[in-house]
Amino acid sequence: MNGIETAFEGRLGADPELRESKAGRPWLKMSVCVGDGETARWVKVAVFNEAEELASVLTKGSRVYCEGALRAETWQRRPRAVGAESRLLAL
Secondary structure, eight states, X not given: OOSEEEEEEEEESXXXXXXXXXXXXXXXXXXXXXXXXXXXXXXXXXXXXXXXHHHHHOOTTOEEEEEEEEEEEEEEEETTEEEEEEEEEEX
16 A cells, blocks of 8 residues: 555544445545644545445544555646645555
């Protein structure tokens, strides 16, 4: 797995979204808040194992423990504006 292996706890900012890959494999898209106040950071999490089971029990505000490969992604939004986010691939 590429990326930095990491683990953290946080709370879901919204109900997780159950999606399907092009190959027909279910996966779960979640947004997790880590920390609070001024130190709070949002991390997008993609879960591939047990996605359907987790989707049936997790809701907004659920406390979750995540571990996997952390990746930083950046993109060009418009001239001189760059977007960035952290994403955890939890397998």
